[in-house]
Amino acid sequence: MTDQTLITAQILAFDRTPFDGDPAQSARLHEALVIEGGHIAALGPVSEVRAAYPQARHRDMGAHLITAGFVDAHVHYPQTAMIASWGKRLIDWLNTYTFPEEMRFADPAYAAEIAGRYLDLTLAHGTTTTASYCTIHPASVTAFFEAAQARGLRAVAGKTCMDRNAPDGLRDTAQSAYDDSRALLDRWHGVDRLSYAITPRFSPTSSPEQLGALGHLWAEHPDCLMQTHLSEQTDEIEWVQALYPEARDYLDTYEAHGLLGARGLYGHAIHLTPRERDRLREVGAALIHCPTSNTFIGSGLFDMAARVAEGQRVGLATDTGGGSSFSMLRTMAAAYEIGQLTGTALHPAQLLWLGTAGSAQALHMGDLIGTIAPGMEADLVALDLASTPAIAQRAGRAEDIWEALFPTIMMGDDRAVAQVWVAGRAV
CATH class of the missing domain: 3.20.20.140 (Metal-dependent hydrolases)
Known part of the structure; x- marks a missing residue:
């Protein structure tokens, strides 16, 4: 059996470009994903993903936000x-x-x-x-x-x-x-x-x-x-x-x-x-x-x-x-x-x-990397949305995921990067 890793966190996956329509509705949060063979094998609610991959090794990233690398x-x-x-x-x-x-x-x-x-x-x-x-x-x-x-x-x-x-x-x-x-x-x-x-x-x-x-x-x-x-x-x-x-x-x-x-x-x-x-x-x-x-x-x-x-x-x-x-x-x-x-x-x-x-x-690689979806290569980054006191105190007032992410975009650095995966391998 191929090695499988189940990751739980806040997982942000785009459904469409945020330059068309309401940007806030361009992506959804998911609870879990599975990496298998260097690719995303599954994405969705943790109960469903866990049931489908009962043998997968579990990596709990807590409240961190996982995006495409x-x-x-x-x-x-x-x-x-x-x-x-x-x-x-x-x-x-x-x-x-x-x-x-x-x-x-x-x-x-x-x-x-x-x-x-x-x-x-x-x-x-x-x-x-x-x-x-x-x-x-x-x-x-x-x-x-x-x-x-x-x-x-x-x-x-x-x-x-x-x-x-x-x-x-x-x-x-x-x-x-x-x-x-x-x-x-x-x-x-x-x-x-x-x-x-x-x-x-x-x-x-x-x-x-x-x-x-x-x-x-x-x-x-x-x-x-x-x-x-x-x-x-x-x-x-x-x-x-x-x-x-x-x-x-x-x-x-x-x-x-x-x-x-x-x-x-x-x-x-x-x-x-x-x-x-x-x-x-x-x-x-x-x-x-x-x-x-x-x-x-x-x-x-x-x-x-x-x-x-x-x-x-x-x-x-x-x-x-x-x-x-x-x-x-x-x-x-x-x-x-x-x-x-x-x-x-x-x-x-x-x-x-x-x-x-x-x-x-x-780069004409949108079918391979850049988004989180089944079949895509598992290049991922986990962001700590409270990586510094300044960021944490602002993110603590956030009312949605975008408001929580924005302080990390504006003030974050390598301290915000909690984990990186390259083709499914944690580095």
Whole structure:
């Protein structure tokens, strides 16, 4: 008989997106679930679940709230050691902090050290899936995938490709970007819980020839994701216009080279033109909201309500290390704060959904992770809704689960993470 674990707690499962209809009615609380073979086998009242699985080992999580594990849709694991570096905007940030740190990933041992450190830090914060940029070094991709594989994680990663406007030692070529990415894709894509993402950093650091080569690779492997950056800062957009004078806009630099599609992940996407918004919606691409990064580097305010209202697919991300936290709870809090500044108070259900099901859907993994339902992979997090005195005293006045959860979203950190399960295994 397959090993079975019965978990009792407050188990929050979404029935639908909280951006349609009343957010408070988008999810239901359940009393028990069963994990079997790394998946959710049952969900419902404890009496019914216990009767159906009488041999299951019982784990009582008391009043803790169990949700799907957090899904971080845009990170740079090589920036782990330089997170929270002071005082730069995007282009200076890259030159001052990012590129010197990424040079160190030519050493496979250093890449392995940081990959393990990054995944352990994010697991401690309840994140069970990440989509990461690596560096130009193929060994940096291998290090990340090996670390994720050793922990049983579902993970996405790709070799970052740059053939111009980067230092010596951090540039490849159009051909080597294609060859390296193809070899890594062949080695890792679809192995265990791993997926490859074709990864041009952004148009300023890729020549038209390199973008075209990567567009060709994507056409050959359309089941892969493609991740890049788009319209993060206004001076970046001006730089793109100077480098690609024939392009209609920033998005057109990707579209013209075969890098616009439904499985595309476009990080930041703050300062979009009407044409860009129309095309992204038409193809079903994903915009990845990185709120702590957008404020920390001074990029701007992503208008979540407007993008959702016009039908965009949106995910949520820490953007480590431009983002100033490894925590998806802190990222949800920042999304709420930016929502306030753009005129919409996001409901706790909407914030939690963005960090779980919404990001999973952005990664085209919504049928595997991001929600709690029979058949889904058992990536779970148990939250202590009274993890600090400040949170406990506010949650003690809550009249429903959303009011109880919101203080943890706004003030919680890794102390709120009581337990994490990865493919059904407690870690």
